[in-house]
Amino acid sequence: MQASQENSVTTRASAGDPGLEAIRARIAEAATQAQRSAAAITLLAVSKGQSIEAIRCLAALGQNAFGENYVQEAIPKMTALAALNLSWHFIGRLQANKTREVATHFAWVHSVDRIKLAERLSAQRPAHLAALECCLEVNVSGETSKAGVDPGALAELAAAVRSLPRLRLRGLMALPTLSLDPLAQRVGFRRLRELAAAFADFDTLSMGTSVDFVAAIAEGATIVRIGTALFGPRPRP
Numbered sequence: 001m002q003a004s005q006e007n008s009v010t011t012r013a014s015a016g017d018p019g020l021e022a023i024r025a026r027i028a029e030a031a032t033q034a035q036r037s038a039a040a041i042t043l044l045a046v047s048k049g050q051s052i053e054a055i056r057c058l059a060a061l062g063q064n065a066f067g068e069n070y071v072q073e074a075i076p077k078m079t080a081l082a083a084l085n086l087s088w089h090f091i092g093r094l095q096a097n098k099t100r101e102v103a104t105h106f107a108w109v110h111s112v113d114r115i116k117l118a119e120r121l122s123a124q125r126p127a128h129l130a131a132l133e134c135c136l137e138v139n140v141s142g143e144t145s146k147a148g149v150d151p152g153a154l155a156e157l158a159a160a161v162r163s164l165p166r167l168r169l170r171g172l173m174a175l176p177t178l179s180l181d182p183l184a185q186r187v188g189f190r191r192l193r194e195l196a197a198a199f200a201d202f203d204t205l206s207m208g209t210s211v212d213f214v215a216a217i218a219e220g221a222t223i224v225r226i227g228t229a230l231f232g233p234r235p236r237p
């Protein structure tokens with residue numbers, strides 16, 4: 001990745017895309033290490049700050065799932081790429097005044113952390129679309145600045161979300177404190193896996209980013225959310 005990060009996505013794609021291939025290979029290797037099937041791990045390409053063209057390049061190579069953090073940025077991309085039938089995941093901080101757009105445009109929301117927001121998403125999900133796939137974001141590292149439900153309030157939130165007709169509760173998401181130490185990285189991911197074990201029907205653990213996805217896979221991640229390691233540095237803020 002070090003060398004390829006200096007190139008544009010277009011250059012990389014035309015050269016056979018070492019970015020996507022390298023990440024796929026690292027996911028497969030991490031799965032093997034963890035005695036898991038790589039087929040059980042979905043790569044979510046986090047395209048915030050990346051151009052429509054960069055997304056189109058990855059889509060042409062078979063990447064289907066893309067994650068966005070900002071509604072205003074995401075909608076023009078979705079509109080431009082509508083013909084590609086990509087799967088769009090909202091992974092950013094949810095705001096009450098944006099829930100309608102999220103409910104209308106996305107297939108998944110990873111960052112549900114309040115009952116009020118879940119109720120709005122369910123009420124605003126258009127009838128012609130399938131139920132909105134949801135993960136509950138958990139604040140596993142207990143930092144007050146971070147989004148996510150407190151682990152102590154998780155059961156109550158899960159029960160409330162389950163009762164909403166237009167949401168489909170799939171599992172948990174977390175963004176633990178970043179660390180460069182592989183063992184330290186696993187602590188937050190392990191905590192999320194243990195919290196999820198209380199819910200027999202959960203099938204999704206959304207955890208792991210560019211710097212720590214190997215540790216997340218070791219702890220059972222089923223969706224890894226990777227941006228910079230795939231696209232290179234974000235060109236736009």
Ligand SMILES: *Cc1c(COP(=O)(O)O)cnc(C)c1O
Pocket residue numbers: 046048069091092175208209210211225226227228229
């Ligand atoms: C930006 C972001 C990512 C991807 O981070 P990278 O370091 O670019 O891989 C993953 N998850 C969330 C919630 C993000 O906001």
